Amino acid sequence: MDTPVVKKKLGLKERYTAMTRGLAWDTTYQPMDKVFPYDRYEGIKIHDWDKWEDPFRLTMDAYWKYQGEKEKKLYAVIEAFAQNNGQLGVTDARYINALKLFIQGVTPLEYAAHRGFAHVGRHFTGAGARVAAQMQSIDELRHFQTETHAISHYNKYFNGIHNSAEWYQRVWYLSVPKSFFEDAMSAGPFEFLTAVSFSFEYVLTNLLFVPFMSGAAHNGDLSTVTFGFSAQSDESRHMTLGIECIKFMLEQDPDNVPIVQRWIDKWFWRGYRLLTLVAMMQDYMLPKRVMSWKEAWEMYAEENGGALFRDLARYGIREPAGWKEACEGKDHISHQAWNTFYNYAAAAPFHTWVPNDDEMTWLSQKYPDSFDRLYRPRLEHFRTEQQHGRRFYNTTLPMLCTTCQIPMVFTEPGDPTRICYRQSTYLGDKYHFCSDGCKHVFDGEPEKYVQSWLPVHQIYQGHCFKEGTDPTREGFDPLAAVLDWYGINVGRDNFDFEGSEDQKNFAAWRGSATANADSKNPAGDTA
Amino acid sequence: MQADHTGTEATRSKVFIAFQDNEESRAVIEAVLADNTEATAAYAPGLVKIDCPGRLVIRRESIEEITGQPYNLQQIQINLVTLSGHVNEDDDEFSLSWGR
Numbered sequence: 306m307d308t309p310v311v312k313k314k315l316g317l318k319e320r321y322t323a324m325t326r327g328l329a330w331d332t333t334y335q336p337m338d339k340v341f342p343y344d345r346y347e348g349i350k351i352h353d354w355d356k357w358e359d360p361f362r363l364t365m366d367a368y369w370k371y372q373g374e375k376e377k378k379l380y381a382v383i384e385a386f387a388q389n390n391g392q393l394g395v396t397d398a399r400y401i402n403a404l405k406l407f408i409q410g411v412t413p414l415e416y417a418a419h420r421g422f423a424h425v426g427r428h429f430t431g432a433g434a435r436v437a438a439q440m441q442s443i444d445e446l447r448h449f450q451t452e453t454h455a456i457s458h459y460n461k462y463f464n465g466i467h468n469s470a471e472w473y474q475r476v477w478y479l480s481v482p483k484s485f486f487e488d489a490m491s492a493g494p495f496e497f498l499t500a501v502s503f504s505f506e507y508v509l510t511n512l513l514f515v516p517f518m519s520g521a522a523h524n525g526d527l528s529t530v531t532f533g534f535s536a537q538s539d540e541s542r543h544m545t546l547g548i549e550c551i552k553f554m555l556e557q558d559p560d561n562v563p564i565v566q567r568w569i570d571k572w573f574w575r576g577y578r579l580l581t582l583v584a585m586m587q588d589y590m591l592p593k594r595v596m597s598w599k600e601a602w603e604m605y606a607e608e609n610g611g612a613l614f615r616d617l618a619r620y621g622i623r624e625p626a627g628w629k630e631a632c633e634g635k636d637h638i639s640h641q642a643w644n645t646f647y648n649y650a651a652a653a654p655f656h657t658w659v660p661n662d663d664e665m666t667w668l669s670q671k672y673p674d675s676f677d678r679l680y681r682p683r684l685e686h687f688r689t690e691q692q693h694g695r696r697f698y699n700t701t702l703p704m705l706c707t708t709c710q711i712p713m714v715f716t717e718p719g720d721p722t723r724i725c726y727r728q729s730t731y732l733g734d735k736y737h738f739c740s741d742g743c744k745h746v747f748d749g750e751p752e753k754y755v756q757s758w759l760p761v762h763q764i765y766q767g768h769c770f771k772e773g774t775d776p777t778r779e780g781f782d783p784l785a786a787v788l789d790w791y792g793i794n795v796g797r798d799n800f801d802f803e804g805s806e807d808q809k810n811f812a813a814w815r816g817s818a819t820a821n822a823d824s825k826n827p828a829g830d831t832a
Numbered sequence: 833m834q835a836d837h838t839g840t841e842a843t844r845s846k847v848f849i850a851f852q853d854n855e856e857s858r859a860v861i862e863a864v865l866a867d868n869t870e871a872t873a874a875y876a877p878g879l880v881k882i883d884c885p886g887r888l889v890i891r892r893e894s895i896e897e898i899t900g901q902p903y904n905l906q907q908i909q910i911n912l913v914t915l916s917g918h919v920n921e922d923d924d925e926f927s928l929s930w931g932r
Contacts, residue, residue: 317921317923318922362921363906363909374910515914518878521878522877530878537913541915548918609846616845
């Protein structure tokens, strides 16, 4: 009998090589350039795709194993949450408005990322990059699904969660995240990776998924913290992919350095503007707060991003243009954004409110240089007006920034009392911007941004009414017609939290949760 | 921020890793704190964040000594929340560092 041959088990690195690089081949009956038409036209020079490394070295078999375990854990929590009426255990119904923003503005981005990575995963000539992008595409689809499943439980009990897919296409502030991803997806594959894997995932997603999700835990929302952390554990792979693809481009050819720097400048600024929503969620929408936006910015952007850019200095990469302005903005953007949504709460499918006294004290402590001086007086004025039955709703339409699509509400660097306005002229038309950063992005590719779908312009052009609407008829109410086109239930999804159906229902349900009320009919309705 | 030509400032920048604050993470956190003398742990609701200047290493053997069970380092994926720095991973060690 032959001596049995002991098969040597492959180590992690060898196994990864065997399971990825071996999957590629050069085409023979069609030229490679024709099969892979996209990965050269941006000017990025790649000499050796085999130098690409996916640092986590996760092969498909291991990927399914660990992702499967994560899913089991997550769905066990979601199931328990639903069975135990977990929605009654959150701190306050105001908190749910953060989830509304999440399902409206963040979850659709997961789907867009899934599409984007499926596209670039098909189009890179290098096998390592293709495998990494395809796994990420599956991750992003998973995030879209788990977030939708987890938040759909809240949709049974609260308003403003029933129509997020259509809102993402139509509602004014959702054009901000939508335009970010459409800009990235309509760029070339290397710019897409710089935009999403590097600038968004590496430099900025920690700010979204870590303190906000920790905040969900703090506010008793176990299902959200679990989907958040489950998604974020995938993000940590995506972040390493982001660094890897930047280093790969920089190491392949010195000609790539200025191209990559230009993309870093552009996408850092676009990502920073997009995260304004998160700043506001953290400072104003979590009844129990974990850390301020400013503290999160210092921890994840200044300290972590700072370390990253010190590291990239050896390639000749500097910190992104606009970095200084973004750091200055940590004292202001959450307040400026909340003020804007407070103003436009008639036209948004979630509720806003003036923070209570305790919350204002917290904001003063966290923002000693800006809150009491600049933002408290305005909030106190709003509160007085509201208490006298004069809750203010702005019904005019703001000028939007052509690049980030946010209303032009941000202030001048160095002077937070003056609104920042910039403009450029292109082919005889004037375009408006909220900042030097956004103007700079436009000036780099005006032919792209003149095509922006700007909600306010579209409303004025009559494109945001239901078919058959006659804006010339007497007594025509344009706001009502736009809200009708959005599919917003006026009086339920919008206006102030104070007096809302969400507020009344939650109080009634909570009452029944701690007393011997009829759980099927907690409000005691007799109808 | 200054461009750093010597590499020392960059390589001493902090790296971090954060885990869900649960029973499965406990042994990993204990091992990391024992193996990296400069590492510090900060607890926030639901998560533990470990910062370390320069380099942080997670060793399979140290986790196995604590739990008495075999451990595959790729299992950290399940309870991982986030990290920072360049990753280097093989069957025995998972490390994070700057300046690679």
